[in-house]
Amino acid sequence: DVSVKADAPICTLTLEDMAALCCRALRKAGAARPVAEAVARSITKAERDGSVSHGFFRLQGFIASLQSGKVSGDAAPLLSRPAASVLLCDAQTLPAPYALELAMPELIAIARDSGMAALVMRNSAHFAALWPEVEMLAEAGLVGLACTTYLPAVAPFGAREKLFGTNPLAFAWPRPGKAPMVFDMATSARALGDVQLAARAGHQLDPGVGLTAAGDPTCDPNEVLAGSLLPFGGYKGAALSLMIELVAGALLGQKGSASTAESDNRDGGPPPRGELILAFDPEALSGGQWQEEAERLFARLEGQPGLRLPGARRHQNRATTTEVRVDPALLATIRAFCES
Numbered sequence: 327d328v329s330v331k332a333d334a335p336i337c338t339l340t341l342e343d344m345a346a347l348c349c350r351a352l353r354k355a356g357a358a359r360p361v362a363e364a365v366a367r368s369i370t371k372a373e374r375d376g377s378v379s380h381g382f383f384r385l386q387g388f389i390a391s392l393q394s395g396k397v398s399g400d401a402a403p404l405l406s407r408p409a410a411s412v413l414l415c416d417a418q419t420l421p422a423p424y425a426l427e428l429a430m431p432e433l434i435a436i437a438r439d440s441g442m443a444a445l446v447m448r449n450s451a452h453f454a455a456l457w458p459e460v461e462m463l464a465e466a467g468l469v470g471l472a473c474t475t476y477l478p479a480v481a482p483f484g485a486r487e488k489l490f491g492t493n494p495l496a497f498a499w500p501r502p503g504k505a506p507m508v509f510d511m512a513t514s515a516r517a518l519g520d521v522q523l524a525a526r527a528g529h530q531l532d533p534g535v536g537l538t539a540a541g542d543p544t545c546d547p548n549e550v551l552a553g554s555l556l557p558f559g560g561y562k563g564a565a566l567s568l569m570i571e572l573v574a575g576a577l578l579g580q581k582g583s584a585s586t587a588e589s590d591n592r593d594g595g596p597p598p599r600g601e602l603i604l605a606f607d608p609e610a611l612s613g614g615q616w617q618e619e620a621e622r623l624f625a626r627l628e629g630q631p632g633l634r635l636p637g638a639r640r641h642q643n644r645a646t647t648t649e650v651r652v653d654p655a656l657l658a659t660i661r662a663f664c665e666s
């Protein structure tokens with residue numbers, strides 16, 4: 327587990343205890359119960375699936391931003407329909423997991439009715455993985471795609487300074503009777519959370535992940551945190567990241583990562599911003615002929631030795647995980663906060 331120092335004492339929590347602790351800490355930081363429960367569910371699901379970069383260690387950021395007022399713990403999201411196939415959710419700076427739980431059922435209903443639909447999330451404090459939202463669509467029989475911006479963390483291809491966010495992109499494909507095929511990835515060479523965890527645990531990074539503040543290559547996570555990450559795949563990843571800056575920023579009437587930074591209070595928590603979620607009904611688009619051809623492709627892929635589908639690791643973790651390892655120092659900090 328990259329989130330825990332190799333020589334740290336073993337410290338585990340059951341998923342139920344983790345959810346309860348997260349909920350208690352978020353309530354203490356000012357979140358209303360339903361908001362706290364939604365964020366606690368998001369954190370616990372990430373830990374259960376082994377998505378540790380967006381699990382328990384994100385709790386401190388949520389706490390900081392609830393306390394600073396950057397993130398609201400008790401607003402009511404505003405839902406509207408600016409066009410037939412567009413659902414607009416102004417999250418009013420609420421944590422994304424809560425706003426999404428309210429908006430996604432309506433997106434699913436519109437996509438089933440119209441064949442395709444867009445959820446325009448505005449002012450949502452996203453600090454989580456994106457697979458929950460696209461997986462929810464695939465579990466409803468829809469194809470899902472989601473992306474969001476962040477704060478500047480990634481140097482565009484050829485640059486020496488950060489400008490793009492880590493700009494994640496997630497996609498899910500429904501497989502009736504099976505777990506959906508889901509990929510969810512930062513467009514940076516590594517997720518920022520992984521670099522923060524590596525710095526915490528004293529691990530080095532692989533070459534090609536980031537630059538120092540002076541723009542030189544480095545494998546030291548602390549230097550990357552002070553400098554910038556690199557996009558995955560050189561100019562190709564940078565082009566995807568640029569697209570996400572546009573479609574999750576200006577296209578939604580929201581700021582891109584660099585503009586978001588101008589008003590961010592740097593409390594370490596999630597800046598409210600835009601997320602674009604697209605849902606396609608494969609029945610409507612394909613005329614009912616989609617599943618067989620897709621399954622043929624998956625069978626060809628899974629027939630290759632050593633190959634696995636994206637999402638398979640997470641789904642395997644999900645089936646077996648009942649308790650997770652946590653950083654003892656972080657656990658002590660959260661417990662002390664709850665008792666304070």
Ligand code: NDP
Binds near residue numbers: 495517634
């Ligand atoms: P990874 O590089 O760990 O994985 C990216 C995708 O590739 C996953 O779907 C993963 O599936 C799949 N994958 C990994 N290895 C293989 C393999 N050998 N064969 C097939 N598929 C594979 O993710 P990142 O570190 O880039 O991103 C981590 C998270 O960070 C994401 O959930 C993302 O949403 C989140 N994020 C959130 C941000 C925010 O602002 N909210 C900002 C940036 C990132 P599997 O999971 O099964 O391994």
